[in-house]
Amino acid sequence: MTDKLTPLREQIDAIDAQILDLLGRRARLAQEVGHVKAETNAPVFRPEREAQVLRAVADRNPGPLGAHEVQTIFREIMSACRALEKRVTVAYLGPSGTFSEQAVYQQFGSAIETLPCVSIDEVFRATEAGTADFGVVPVENSSEGAINRTLDLMLATTTVISGEVSIPVHHSLMTKTGSMDGVTVICAHSQALAQCQAWLNLHFPGIERRAVASNAEAAILASNDATVAAIASEMAGEQYRLGVVQAHIQDDPHNRTRFAVIGRLHTSPSGHDQTSLVLAAPNKAGAMYHLLAPLAKHGVSMTRFESRPARMGTWEYYFYVDLEGHRQDAAVAAALGELQAEAPFFKVLGSYPVSL
Template sequence: MTDIPSNLDELRERIDRLDADILRLISERAECAQQVAEIKTQVDPDAVFYRPEREAQVLRRIMALNKGPLDSEEMARLFREIMSACLALERPIKVAYLGPEGTFTQQAALKHFGDSAVSLPMAAIDEVFREVEAGAANYGVVPVENSTEGVVNHTLDSFMDSSMCICGEVVLRIHHHLLISSTTRKEKVSRIYSHPQSFAQCRKWLDSHYPHAERVPVASNAEAAKLVKTEWHSAAIAGDMAAKLYDLEKIAEKIEDRPDNSTRFLIIGNQQVPMSGEDKTSIVVAMRNQPGALHDLLEPFHRHQIDLTRLETRPSRTGVWNYVFFIDFKGHCEDPVVEAVLEEVRLRSAELKVLGSYPVGVL
């Protein structure tokens, strides 16, 4: 950049020329996406157009190439939307999520798939699983754990009865706001609606600012936002998407007790995902009820130096005081070392189920 424009008009002309170049290049990329779709369809009429491992590789490459001034995550988000729009030209993706509209799960779905995906709200987590299993949706998005309140048991239980694979993950920073409608009298708020987990994540703030307000748990934050529209003395705890969707005013922002409050969501689908170069694997293991069972389960991971990122225990449905273990670890099930570890675990356990190997969340 040796030839720096000397005035505002020259800068604006240069921006116009750059915009035209960007437009041309995006259009060329979209045409390439259409050609990819044609080739895939000729080879296989039922071809899979969305490739999680390929998308993760592209976004990682963009972040590695980026030299600023936009930060790498912001640049990756821009490319995510370009890729989402190009993919919609091939075949729009239908994504089921825990609804209604305006939930953090919908926000996670759009963060992962982009705004060109068709998002389908479901009333419960098990309905998300059924929608994908039936083929009515290509993928589903479900919450699995929160950094403050821990694991979402309903999601783990659903995996025990489902044939779905985990195809990806997305981590969403969760910011809660106290919202009111245009008819709410701020000084008279005596009832607050929200999801039970949101109440737990904002407990200290509520104890300090609204100690006497009735806390009414509902199925989702979006439902809480919807209820506030009809009452003059109530408020809701919800996020930005719900505030915008239901036209509510924020009277207090970021009221979560922990500033690093975040939730991890899983992408479920019918496909096994090839290696992307930076992957996780999730498994569920039922162990025989005997001394040293947990040690026997974990020892192969330690010996082969495989990094465990999560270990959860749930009661087994096959016997009283028996348990199953949900484990996440770094690596892909096609990696020879991981294959060897899983074979050892299979021999030591009563049952082993691989839920899926998938790219580590990029954004």
């Protein structure tokens, strides 16, 4: 076997040397790009440019590596090269081990500084204050719908959406011992409890369920108390040394959560973009029909429509809308102009690349 492996390993070593040389050349070019950006005070992180690179990599990929695996490799290359200019700081709902943290690394790679926050409100505050360059906040789950606190904060924030991340969400039930013996309470974020409700009703209907600030906080509680079980990611379980009682307990096997990347960066068109806005309808018959008519008129597709109470005691609502295309696209720009003229309240939350 050694006779067969030796020449193959020699070829791999030679290719690795070439890869290393190419990485060095790419990094030096990235440094030159950084010098040019510094002259004009341009941002280090350009999500539209990185999205274009990752799409091109997937399109050119000859295999046998899958597109996702190749994109993961290139995302880390871009992250490392970007860090030569400046390590961006990204705020997220902590502590370490949450799905929000997973979304951060999926968007930015690992060559960054992270800022775990105790609440979604704090993520917005840190990003608005400039303590963090960007924040990552959950927007909606495929099983349980919108994250209402995020929508409410989007209404008043000074930040804009500059990207989105969609990740699969697999929940595991874990304890300090890997057993449910002696467990009196199951802790998790309220969304996670809702996403696992049917499974919990079937297997542990008599055990108290307690909502906490995040699944990672539940994992910490379980790591310190054998009477507590946590619903969290397996990553959190490994980090806090928990034993898995049962993996993948979410009711929907295709459960996903979508996150928004917020910051002060207005992105340029990437070629495959989405625009998010919030608006109110005038209080008259047929208001919503007339309000949204410009979308049909200009051929702009609406991919999401969510309503939230205006909280003014008058049964009025704000409507959160996602549109295909960038606000600089001619059709989208024309539709937005007519929408703004008709709506009593109108705010573009951002135009950004669609999640890969």
